[in-house]
Structures are given as structure tokens and as C-alpha cells.
């Protein structure tokens with residue numbers, strides 16, 4: 001059997017935890033709140049939920065099926081199912097996107113390390129001052145890259161997975177406690193109003209793409225991460241159930257992060273549209289008002305750093321698996337070369353919060369600052385474009401019927417009735433909606 005040469009997840013639960021580990025990260029707790037804040041709040045949240053349900057979930061199932069069927073990395077997966085020399089470019093796009101996302105993601109992950117140190121020392125200071133110092137910006141960024149390399153090369157991935165079984169529920173509990181506390185703050189109700197009472201006049205062409213891009217980013221879709229995860233999935237496991245479990249837990253964590261942030265934000269009187277600094281500005285000032293806030297702050301940033309680590313590991317895996325499988329590089333060489341490239345590409349993002357005038361004020365595609373531009377290009381453009389081609393490939397080239405056969409392995413007979421719905425979504429709805437949203441952005 002093809003499966004014997006490739007490692008497998010120990011169980012359905014092991015797979016769900018690993019995929020959820022990739023999905024749940026800074027995207028939920030750092031990116032989702034600030035993108036929601038920039039896009040006007042509750043109406044955006046509704047759009048986001050619709051994107052997850054109607055577009056992202058079907059694509060997640062498609063990626064997992066593609067991976068399990070071919071037991072390949074994203075480039076090899078396309079090569080295995082078609083002789084066309086063009087389709088593997090979707091895989092190449094995924095490899096490049098992995099490096100692009102990793103480069104700015106590590107900068108923000110570095111901030112979480114910086115905030116662990118700040119909370120430990122008891123002097124928080126302002127985020128603006130923190131990100132002005134190039135030595136610490138680059139230092140923390142490099143440290144998080146080092147941590148990621150250590151996990152990927154050090155053979156401790158299994159260990160991290162085992163830990164995250166306990167740490168992710170801990171993060172959830174901490175979120176719930178913080179929501180409970182923040183709701184009691186003065187002015188919290190204005191935050192609830194902003195987050196949960198939709199004002200549809202705030203929606204425009206850009207809002208749709210922001211919601212779609214965030215859905216893909218948060219679920220690690222559109223660049224082949226989930227193809228790779230699917231390639232380790234045994235035939236006896238139930239893909240739809242796994243996909244729903246991953247999407248539900250990821251969406252729940254993001255939704256709760258919003259519920260934690262916005263009441264606090266309005267109570268301390270900050271701007272919801274301030275961008276990437278949002279979480280780092282709001283939370284420490286709330287921790288400072290809490291009894292035992294320093295310990296809560298330390299615990300929060302440690303858990304956030306670990307959630308980020310399980311995502312950076314999955315981001316690094318895509319280009320590394322490509323070089324090892326397709327180009328026959330040694331794993332060590334692949335990891336070091338990709339890390340070196342990621343470091344160079346990440347430097348401008350690390351300097352883009354005021355250290356370098358040029359990178360901080362650079363404006364492109366309506367985004368100001370190198371980090372914001374990278375986040376837009378790789379999350380909002382590259383991932384949905386990758387998702388578009390994956391949907392077309394699975395729906396039309398491999399074919400929804402063949403894909404359904406793969407998906408139905410490991411499911412009880414009743415699931416076959418759901419496949420027509422999935423086929424319709426992946427063939428028509430996903431590609432058409434993604435295209436429409438991209439076009440809407442052009443005219444916004």
C-alpha cells in the first residue's frame with residue numbers, strides 16, 4: 001500500500017489536533033481582531049463566517065482529499081493527477097506563499113516573545129517604543145525563526161503536538177476568563193455593539209476580500225498546507241468530520257478573541273482601525289488593571305507564542321517538503337536555505353513599524369508599511385488565488401466524482417448524500433465567489 005512509506009497520524013484525534021495547531025495561531029488572536037477592526041466590526045464578522053462556511057470549508061475538504069489521495073507535497077500532488085505541466089504551478093505558488101507568509105508571521109511571533117519578556121520584567125511601555133528598536137525587533141524575529149528551525153529539525157514536533165493537547169485548551173480557558181473580566185469593564189458595551197451589531201453600510205468591495213483572505217489565512221488554506229496534512233491521513237479516517245472539527249475550533253477561537261478584544265479596546269478608548277498593533281496595545285493595558293495581571297499576561301503571551309509556533313512549523317513544512325520530495329535535497333539543507341531566505345525577506349517587515357521610514361511608509365495596494373503589504377499580498381491575494389485553482393482542479397480536472405470517492409473512504413454510508421452538495425460548492429460556488437470577490441476588489 002502506498003501509505004506504508006509515509007508516516008501517518010496516530011489517530012483521527014492526532015490529525016485534528018495537528019491540523020488545528022496549524023490553523024489556530026496569530027491569525028485568530030492577532031490578525032482577526034485587527035482586520036475586523038479595520039473593516040467596521042460586526043458586518044465583517046458575518047461576512048467572515050459566511051466565507052468560512054461556504055468557501056473555506058469545501059476547499060479544506062478538497063485539499064485534504066487531494067493530499068490523502070496522492071500522499072504528496074503540493075507540487076507532487078498536482079503532478080500525480082494530471083500530465084499538464086501548468087497545474088503544478090499552483091503548488092509552486094503555495095511554496096512561495098509559504099515563505100512570504102512565514103517572513104512577516106515570524107516578525108509578529110517575535111513580538112509575542114518580546115511581550116513575554118516585558119511582562120516578566122513588569123515594565124510594559126508602549127508598543128510604539130517597543131517596535132522602534134531595530135536590535136530587539138530583529139533579535140526576537142530571529143529567535144522565533146530559530147525556535148521554528150529547532151522544532152522542525154530537532155525531532156520535537158511530536159512533543160509539541162503532545163503539549164498542544166493541553167496548551168490549546170488552556171488558551172481557550174484563558175480566553176473565556178479574559179472575556180468574563182473584560183465584559184465587566186466600563187464602556188465594554190460599546191465594544192459589544194461594534195463587534196456584534198452589524199452596520200452594513202460599512203461593507204464595500206475591499207471588505208469582501210478582507211473576509212475571504214482572513215478565512216483562508218486562518219484555516220491555513222490555499223497554499224497546500226492542508227494538502228500536506230492530508231497526505232499523512234490514513235484511508236480509514238473521516239475527512240469531512242475532521243474538516244468540520246478543525247474549522248469549528250479555529251472559528252470559535254477567532255470569534256472569542258474578538259469578544260475578548262473589543263470590549264477592552266473601547267473601555268481603554270483606543271481606535272479599532274489601528275492595524276497590526278491592536279492586540280499588543282490593548283491587552284497589556286487590561287492586564288495592568290487586573291489583580292494578578294502580570295501572571296495572566298505572562299501566561300497569555302506564552303500560550304500565544306506556542307500557538308504561533310505550531311503554525312510557523314506548518315508554514316515552514318510546505319517549502320521544505322517540496323525541496324526534500326521533489327528536488328531530493330536533504331532535510332537539513334532545505335530547512336537552512338528556506339530559513340535564510342525567510343530571514344532576508346522578513347527584515348523589511350521587522351523594520352516597518354517605525355524603525356525604517358522607507359519600509360514604514362511604503363504604500364502599495366492601499367496598504368501602508370511593508371508588513372501590511374506582505375500580509376495583503378500573501379494572505380488576501382495569494383491564498384484565495386491558490387484556493388480558486390485548487391477548487392477548479394479538484395472540481396473539474398481530478399473531478400468532483402473521483403474526489404468524492406476519496407472523501408467517502410472512512411465515512412459511514414449516510415455521508416454519500418452530502419457529496420452532491422459539496423460537489424456543487426467546489427465546482428461552482430467556490431470558484432465563482434472567489435473570482436467575484438477579487439473583481440469586486442479591483443473596482444472598490
Ligand code: PFF
Nearest residue numbers: 023025026027217218220225
Ligand atoms: N492559520 C495560521 C494562523 O491563523 O495563525 C497561519 C497559517 C499557517 C497560514 C499555515 C497558512 C498556513 F499554511
